[in-house]
Amino acid sequence: MKYLGINSSPxxxxxxxxxxxxxxxxxxRVHRSLLASYSVIMKDCxxxxxAEVEETVEGCPVxxxxxxxxxxxxxxxxxxxxxxxxxxxxxxxxxxxMLRLGPKYEIANFKIMALARLYQLFPRDLGEWEHTIDLRSxxxxxxxxxxxxxxxxxxxxxxxxxxxxxxxxLPAAFLFLYxxxxxxxxxxxxxxxxxxxATLQPQALHAALSGRTNFMSLWISLxxxxxxxxxxxxxxxxxxxxxxxxxxxxxxxxxxANVLGxxxxxxxxxxxxxxxxxxxxxxxxxxxxxxxxxxPEPFCEPCRHTLRDSFYSSQEDWWKSLPRCFQxxxxxxxxDFDM
Numbered sequence: 001m002k003y004l005g006i007n008s009s010p011x012x013x014x015x016x017x018x019x020x021x022x023x024x025x026x027x028x029r030v031h032r033s034l035l036a037s038y039s040v041i042m043k044d045c046x047x048x049x050x051a052e053v054e055e056t057v058e059g060c061p062v063x064x065x066x067x068x069x070x071x072x073x074x075x076x077x078x079x080x081x082x083x084x085x086x087x088x089x090x091x092x093x094x095x096x097x098m099l100r101l102g103p104k105y106e107i108a109n110f111k112i113m114a115l116a117r118l119y120q121l122f123p124r125d126l127g128e129w130e131h132t133i134d135l136r137s138x139x140x141x142x143x144x145x146x147x148x149x150x151x152x153x154x155x156x157x158x159x160x161x162x163x164x165x166x167x168x169x170l171p172a173a174f175l176f177l178y179x180x181x182x183x184x185x186x187x188x189x190x191x192x193x194x195x196x197x198a199t200l201q202p203q204a205l206h207a208a209l210s211g212r213t214n215f216m217s218l219w220i221s222l223x224x225x226x227x228x229x230x231x232x233x234x235x236x237x238x239x240x241x242x243x244x245x246x247x248x249x250x251x252x253x254x255x256x257a258n259v260l261g262x263x264x265x266x267x268x269x270x271x272x273x274x275x276x277x278x279x280x281x282x283x284x285x286x287x288x289x290x291x292x293x294x295x296p297e298p299f300c301e302p303c304r305h306t307l308r309d310s311f312y313s314s315q316e317d318w319w320k321s322l323p324r325c326f327q328x329x330x331x332x333x334x335x336d337f338d339m
């Protein structure tokens with residue numbers, strides 16, 4: 001029986017289908033045997049004895065789902081061959097569906113495809129990570145689209161799934177979370193484009209909050225250490241800037257204080273974190289000037305070289321230590337679930 005206001009999917013309504021999936025006001029007439037072959041949960045659901053009086057449409061039993069219409073549309077597209085894709089090029093919308101519905105309905109193929117894509121987007125190598133958060137990268141461009149709301153929340157939650165943990169993507173995923181979301185959004189969640197609320201699960205939320213503090217402390221501490229003069233006996237901290245060959249000692253000393261102050265302010269702030277890829281992003285407060293724009297340099301040439309060397313050395317230092325910010329094993333000892 002068809003109810004008023006209920007629509008049939010224009011794409012996934014097969015005349016020879018024998019099960020109708022309903023989500024919201026949309027129904028999908030598909031093949032039960034194919035769903036059961038992919039999903040352990042749906043297979044078990046179909047084997048449960050049905051009531052003598054049950055809801056049907058054109059003789060097919062109706063299975064009501066609490067998922068979004070878009071997710072079920074994507075699910076059908078993936079399972080019924082309407083969307084063919086290599087795992088490393090799967091679109092973000094389909095990847096989100098895999099992350100949400102793969103664990104929920106125990107669809108092994110979704111886990112395999114999603115894992116390959118997640119390794120690409122959230123790498124364990126510093127150089128690859130720098131590429132993924134570059135302004136021109138696929139992930140960064142996607143993050144500015146309205147449909148991206150909640151994506152990284154889903155990724156992190158998926159990585160904490162009890163039977164399919166993916167710890168190796170978590171450090172890069174948490175950094176992306178800090179880059180794109182302020183503290184209030186991390187705690188309370190964000191509204192997706194379909195109006196549902198994306199939030200971190202308790203274990204993930206605890207790791208995100210403690211990890212944010214740990215990461216900022218680690219980053220600043222290692223950067224400061226690289227800037228300090230290594231002396232065996234000293235009664236106060238001495239920095240390499242201004243150095244012996246500094247050409248504007250007072251200016252460089254003040255600029256260094258500003259740089260360290262900006263980093264410290266981020267550590268206690270509530271706004272999205274600016275994780276600079278270049279040292280100039282710090283002294284221009286995250287906004288890189290136009291290459292053709294001529295701006296006064298805050299440091300003289302010798303001090304600029306010293307600061308740059310310290311910055312890139314500290315990047316390698318904190319990346320090696322990054323997993324421990326989230327109570328994870330070292331990069332070398334991390335093990336993802338065995339498929």
